[in-house]
Amino acid sequence: MNNEALGMNNNRVLVITAVEAERDAVVRGLRGAAGFDVVAAGVGTARAAAGTAAALAAGGYRLVISAGIGGGFEGRAAVGTVVVASKVIAADLGAETPEGFLSLDELGFGSSCIAVDVTLADTVAAALKQAGLPASTGAVLTVSTVTGTGETASELIRRNPDAAAEAMEGYGAAVAAKRLGLPFLELRTISNAVGPRDRSAWRIKEALEVLEAASAALREAVS
Numbered sequence: 012m013n014n015e016a017l018g019m020n021n022n023r024v025l026v027i028t029a030v031e032a033e034r035d036a037v038v039r040g041l042r043g044a045a046g047f048d049v050v051a052a053g054v055g056t057a058r059a060a061a062g063t064a065a066a067l068a069a070g071g072y073r074l075v076i077s078a079g080i081g082g083g084f085e086g087r088a089a090v091g092t093v094v095v096a097s098k099v100i101a102a103d104l105g106a107e108t109p110e111g112f113l114s115l116d117e118l119g120f121g122s123s124c125i126a127v128d129v130t131l132a133d134t135v136a137a138a139l140k141q142a143g144l145p146a147s148t149g150a151v152l153t154v155s156t157v158t159g160t161g162e163t164a165s166e167l168i169r170r171n172p173d174a175a176a177e178a179m180e181g182y183g184a185a186v187a188a189k190r191l192g193l194p195f196l197e198l199r200t201i202s203n204a205v206g207p208r209d210r211s212a213w214r215i216k217e218a219l220e221v222l223e224a225a226s227a228a229l230r231e232a233v234s
C-alpha cells in the first residue's frame with residue numbers, strides 16, 4: 012500500500028547535498044521554510060543514492076532535488092552561475108573499448124540518462140533569473156572523477172553535446188527518486204571550470220553564496 016492509500020500526504024521536498032557546507036548554504040537560503048528536508052549524504056553517486064533512498068523511506072515526499080556546487084563547461088556555464096539540469100547523465104558509467112566508450116544504453120543495461128521534470132526545471136530557472144541570478148538549463152553530467160584535463164573535458168562534450176555542467180551525485184539521487192516514482196531536479200552553482208586542474212581557481216565560497224541565494228528562490232518556485 013502506498014502513502015496516499017495510507018492517508019499520508021506526500022507534500023515534502025527532499026534536498027540532497029554532498030557536503031555539510033552545501034547543506035548549510037541551502038538551509039540558510041530556505042530560511043526555515045516549511046516542508047523542506049535538507050540532507051548531506053556524502054560525495055559520489057553511491058552515497059547520494061543510499062542517502063536519498065534512506066531519507067525517502069520515511070515517506071511523505073513529492074520531489075527530490077540534488078543541489079550543490081559543480082564544474083561548468085567552457086562557454087556553457089561560467090563560474091558564479093547556476094545550472095538547472097534539463098537531464099542527468101552518468102557520463103562515465105559504461106565500458107571502454109578500443110573503438111571508444113560505450114554507455115549503459117549501448118551495452119543494453121538500462122539508461123545512463125535520467126529525465127527530470129522539464130516543466131519544473133524551466134520554472135525554477137525562470138524563478139532564479141527573476142531573483143537576479145545568472146541561471147540556465149542544460150544537461151548535468153554525473154562523473155566519478157572530477158575532470159582534470161582539457162582532453163577529458165572535450166571528450167565529455169563530444170559524447171554529450173548538450174552538457175553544461177558536471178558534478179558527482181545527481182545520477183545516484185535521481186535513480187533513488189525514480190525508483191519511488193518521484194520527480195527529480197538537479198541544481199548546480201558553478202565553482203570551477205571543467206578542464207585542466209587548477210585548484211587555486213575554484214571559487215567554492217562564492218558558489219556556496221550563490222547556492223544560498225538560489226535556495227531562497229527555489230523555496231518559492233517549488234512551493
Ligand SMILES: O=C(O)c1cccc(C(=O)CC[C@H]2O[C@@H](n3cnc4c(=O)[nH]cnc43)[C@H](O)[C@@H]2O)c1
Nearest residue numbers: 029054080081082157158177178179180203205210
Ligand atoms: O581538488 C581539490 O582540492 C578539492 C577540494 C575540495 C573539494 C573538491 C571536490 O572535488 C569536491 C567535489 C564535490 O563538488 C562537486 N564538484 C564541484 N566541482 C566539480 C567538478 O568540476 N567536477 C565534478 N564535481 C564537482 C561534486 O559534486 C562533489 O560533491 C576537490
